[in-house]
Amino acid sequence: MIITLSLLILYTSLTIITETVTVKQPTINVYTELQTKYSQTLVCPCTQITLDYEKFISFHPTFHQICSSDFVTTQWIDFFLTDVLFLANDVRNMAPLYYRTLSTFCNLSVDTINNALLVFNFTEYVTKNVQQINLFQSQTEQIVNLFKQTTANSYLQALSVDREMFSGNALFSGLLTNYRFALVGNNSDDETVDPVIYDHYYANGTVSDSCSCKIDPSTCGIPSRIANLSEGHSMILYEIPGFWFGCYTIESLFQSTFECYFNQSCIDQIYQALASTSLYPFNTTVMIYNSSNTQYQITTKIQQILEQLMIEQWNDQISFTSYYQQCNPQFCIYTYNKQGDLTYIFTTIIGLIGGLTTIFKIIIPPIVKFIRRNKRPQLTVIEIEDPNKRSIEQIQHQRIYTRIFIILLSFSLFIILIYVSVENITQIITVKNPSIDQFNQLYQRYSNNLQCPCKTLSIQYQNFIQFNPRFHSVCSSDLVTSRTWLEIDYPRSEFISDKWLRFHTKIDDFRHISSPLFRLLNSSCQLSSQTVNISLLTFNSTTFTTFNLISREQFHARTSQIIVQFIENTARSFLSNFWLVNNMTSANMLVSALLSDSVLTGYPQYYYDGYYEYDGYVYEYAYEYAFDRRDQIYNSNITGSNCDCQENSFCVQQAVIYDLNGTSVLFHIPGIYVGCYLVEGLLQSDLQCFYDDLCLQKLIDSLQISTNNSPLSNSTSKYKVTTNLLEILSNLMIEQWNNESFYENYFNECQPNECSVTYSLTLDNNGIPENDIDKLLFWNKKSIYFEFHYKILIKSTSELMKLKDLCRIQSLYLTYNAFKEISNNKITYSFIGNTNRKYRLPNYNKNRKVFRRSTDL
Secondary structure: OHHHHHHHHHHHHHOEEEEEEEEEOOOHHHHHHHHHHOOOOOEOEOOOOEEEHHHOEEEOOEEOHHHHOHHHOHHHHHOOOOOOOOOOOEHHHHHHHHHHHHHHHHHHHHHHHHHHHHHHHOOEEEOOEOOOHHHHHHHHHHHHHHHHHHHHHHHHHHHHHHHHHHHHOOEOOOOOOOEEEEEEEEOOEEEEEEEEEEEOEEEOOOHHHEEEOOOOOOOOEEEEEEEEEEOOEEEEEEEEEEEEEEOOHHHHHHHOEOHHHHOHHHHHHHHHHHOOOOOOOOOOOOOOOOHHHOOOOOOOEHHHHHHOOOEEEOOEEEOHHHHHHHHOOOEEEEEEEEEOOHHHHHHHHHHHHHHHHHHHHHHHHHHHHHHHHOOOOOEEEEEEOOOOOOOHHHHHHHHHHHHHHHHHHHHHHHHHHHHHHHOOEEEEEEEEOOOHHHHHHHHHHHOOOEEOEOOOOEEEHHHOEEOOOEEOHHHHOHHHHOHHHHOOOOOHHHHOOOOHHHHHOOOOEHHHHHHHHHHHHHHHHHHHHHHHHHHHHHHHHOEEEOOEOOOHHHHHHHHHHHHHHHHHHHHHHHHHHHHHHHHHHHHOOOOEOOOOOEEEEEEEEEEEEEEEEEOOEEEEEEEEEEEEEEEOEEEOOOOOOEEEOOOOOOOEEEEEEEOOOOOOEEEEEEEEEEEOOHHHHHHOOEOHHHHOHHHHHHHHHHHOOOOOOOOOOOOOOOOOOOOEHHHHHHOOOEEEOOOEEOHHHHHHHHOOOEEEEEEEEOOOOOOOOOOHHHHHHHHHHHHHHHHHHHHHHHHHHHHHHHHHHHHHHHHHHHHHHHOOOOOOOOEEEEEEOOOOOOOOOOEEEOOOOEEEEEOOO
């Protein structure tokens, strides 16, 4: 016994047990300490599960010092105002617009960030429990980085649409930086002239190294300089480092750097050039470059700085303390493993002894009974003291009472049995760590009462929704990537003589619009792809919040709705920016250098004087003309009537290829139209000619270009060959989104620790279920009734046995009273055991004054 007890104590002292501890009102220091020790099991439920980002994330961005310098002030811009004319590519000529544009970008960056922060600050962070510190830092850093990226991308996307629309429509710059014009006498009126506009060529040292603003409007240009005119030639006084002169002011700014503004000698050269001519003198100081305070180099292009929203540092701060205070957990629960202590050893031994005692009480009596069953009956003498004297009438009353009690008890048990059998009992069954199959079985049987709380309430879409968009075949064809198509224009030799003038007067000449058209088609593909990528970046980080696990059908219904809404919103957002710029262009009556929207006529009696430089020679404008704008008229091939661009900006006419040696028509291109603006003509065009081998070859031959292009394939396209580009662009140039949603991934992210079923049960079940889970629930509820009825049955049987013994004793009392005169002393009754519990008639031994009755021991 002692050895057994010692072994038991040793075993319990070495046993590993799990202890659960609850900590009330934990402070952040307590939580930090608990998380360090019990990170795997610590759970601290939040009292507030949704928190605004501004409660624990803050931004204090600092911008590039150019935005707070003198170089974006009105005083510096006015410093370049003068009444002296300079060459077009002279810094003194373009500086006012250049610095005003730079100032605008600084203001736009500030406004963009402030507007984005208004939305970001009120975005909600959803957590059911206090996040682990490392996990919280990782998630919030991801949120912050995503905010920075999406804010910059949205800003650049809108800017890209503006740039592509300006250059695609070949809008004429008032600084004559992208297109120039020549004057041709009007045959119908000797006093008027018609300007012919042609693209500007910039030669970077040699003519062979030249570029055209019609073909490369974004990158074409030369370094800016300060120059004086001398005998028909320009004399360069100083070349401004980092100052680029391009086709548009915005493109000039993008290709420039800020290196001059960190150089005092560069600023002095500008001062010296404007000292005697500036109408508003102004003194400024250079910026100080400190590599420790900036992320940019002196030679970093302004385009790269704009891509970062002109920001030096975001200075974002993430506060776990603020998050914890807002979460405000009222308690924390954690579990840990430990070896058995004295309390555990004591309770285990006491419990084991108590359990063994109960077991022995159950199994020992039958064993003893079985052993004694085979022995001879023995005489057992039971001495009964003389009971209280009762009358026969009292005994009869007690018999009646007993019978009435038995009847009432039986009736009550019957009523209780019927009541319990039909009564609904609410029962809760819990399944720990359910699998998908188990959840599906439970949902099929108990869909209305099933609860499976998600461990992770907010799940990012990217974890269970994927997109793999396939774009229109034209976006991967040579039509938008090959320089052959992007550089289609009149031969350079045509500019030597006056022959080129007659071609520029034809608004439907495909050679005149082909290069901008194919470049605009390429831009449409790129902008669509950029829009989709930016939208997907935001979409993937959006969270799907479910407090309880939802079924596969509910999941697919909700995700289908989310996907449809995302596709519609993405296309709508792109088109809204697109049409905004297009409508602003036509509403402001901006002139296209292709003269597709307007006809300009020069009238005499006005004097204009100016200079421009081409191939190293300076040319002077000296004529007395003012220009009047008239609307372009198109003979629509669609409606068969004339169309005025001022009345309808969607006027179009079929494009034609003319013979270079004359005015004869070589080819009417099916599906290609020219319009008031190139964008509007492109949107009403289709690509049918590029699907047809014969049509494409005739187009190539008419343009006299060398290319091995194959026709576009329509085998896997959802569009017809005659579908116009407006419809295709409305779908973001996408053929198929190829989206998928994965319920298994959602289930794994939700990670329900348990599923609970709340149900009402009765005894009217018609059968036993087949699946394992329902069998478990079935037998569980049946066991409740079995246990209840078993206890009632045992209790009733026990009471009946007691009543039977009482009746037997009362019968003995009657016998005792009948023979009371025999002896007034103590009476002894003997019971002799019999295995069949059949009683023989009592025998009376007069000598011993003893009754004998056979009974069981």
